Amino acid sequence: MTESSRILITGHNGYLGSVMVPLLQRSGYEVTGLDTGYFRACTLGVDNTGVPEITKDVRAIEPSDLRGYDAVIHLAALSNDPIGNLNADWTRQINAEGTLRLAEMAKAAGIRRFLFSSSCIMYGMSEAAVVDETAPLAPQTEYARSKVVAEEALRALADDGFSPVxxxxxxxxxxxxxxxxxxxxNNFMGSAFTRGRVEVHSDGTPWRPVVHVQDVARYFKLMLEAPLQDIHNEAFNMGVESLNLQVREIAEVAAEAVPGAELIMVPQPGADQRTYKADFSKFSRTFPDFEFQWTARRGAQELYEAFRSIALRYEDFTDKRFTRLRWLGHLIEAGKLDDELRWRTPQLCIA
Known part of the structure; x- marks a missing residue:
């Protein structure tokens, strides 16, 4: 894509979007955001996401919202398992049905390139030692199921004029x-810095492919610029083998990054035992020149330095603004969101 390309990013005010927007702006892209604004107040540090924006729920998108763009990056979603398990309808409507609605309108508007932020969480508790993109999907949560359903819906729309990845x-x-x-x-680092301890509630053996938010933003930019024939209607596990770590290893990285912090194993019944070790060879074959710039240790050091610079307190670490489920619960209890997770008072829409 050319540097003058116009990009619509849904969820631009979220955890990932607020990192991706400045990166694309620095690269010359003309970015517009679309976000319902759930997490606008959940800011830690400096916010550099100043772009034209449409304040709208993805369930309320209209055809006029999609006109004039060259690509859509779809990040907006209820973004973790606890929220999905709280209310399956919210997750289905926003993550699955909302994605299909957005994609149908993008296709009708002639937008060919559609980047969908999916998840390795779909592999669930895989029986395979390593899961590649052909592995059976075994979603264990509503969030994971919503990603499976959304991918299936997008595949059905793909053709010569509409190219999802x-x-x-x-x-x-x-x-x-x-x-x-x-x-x-992030949780282990916050606990290590503010409490001097990292607690692991599982046996520490489950695998997680971890990836730094800046590397995520960089590979979405890569997908914007990749030849369509390389990515059309394709799924990619986004990462590299060295990013596969067991939960205990991640905890050790956090404890080692904070002077004096200790690692405590406190296995509990019902602890999260989902495990999936991702195979990233397809991504590596397709994009051999892309380099992941962040390791878990380097990322932990970045967090430690940032927490020191702002003197992060335990009260900040446990603040409801930085846990998605608690913040949405706060908005509901405060009467700002209704029982369908819609704003009771319309939010300001800026185009």
Whole structure:
């Protein structure tokens, strides 16, 4: 794509979107955001996501919202398992049906390139030692199922005029203006810094493919610029072999990054035992020149330095703004969202 390309990013005010927007702007892209604004107030540090934006729920998108763009990057979703398990209808309507609605309108508007932020979580508790893109999907949660359904719906729309690609992200971590402490490495680092301890509630053996938020933003840019014949209607596990870590290894990285922090294994009944070790060879074959710039250790060091610079407190680490489920619960309890997760008072729409 050319540097003058116009890009619509849904979920641009989220954890990933607030990192991706500045990267694409620096690369010369003309970016517009579309976001319902759930997490606009959940800011830690400096927010650099100043772009024209449409404040709208993905369930309320209209054809006019899609006119004039060269590509869509679809990040907007209820973004973790606890939210999905709280209310299956929300996750189905927003993550699955909302994705299909957006894609249908993008296709009708003549937008050919559609980048979908999917997830390796779809592999669930895979029986395979390593899961590649052909492995059976075994989603264990509503969130994971919503990604499976969305990918299937997009595949049915794909043709010569509409070219989706499915970016199956691992467990994302790293510093973001819309910080989250409900992803594994971020959570371990927040606990290590503010409590001096990292607690692992499983036996530590489950595998997670971890990936830094800046590398995620970089490979979405790569997908914007890739030849369509290389990515048309294809799924990619997004990462590299060295990013596959067991939960205990991730905890050790966090404990080692914070002077004096200790690692404590406290296995509990019902702890998350989902495990999936991702095969990234397809991505590596297709994009041999792409290099992941972040390791878990480098990312943990970045978080440690950032937490020191802002003097992160335990009260900040546990603040509801930085745990998606708790923040949405707060908005509901405060009467700002209704029982369908829609704003009771319309939000300002800026185009």
């Amino acid at each position: 499915y970016c199956r992200n691992g467990t994302v971590y790293g510093l973001s203006p819309r910080m989250r402490f409900d992803t594994v490495l």
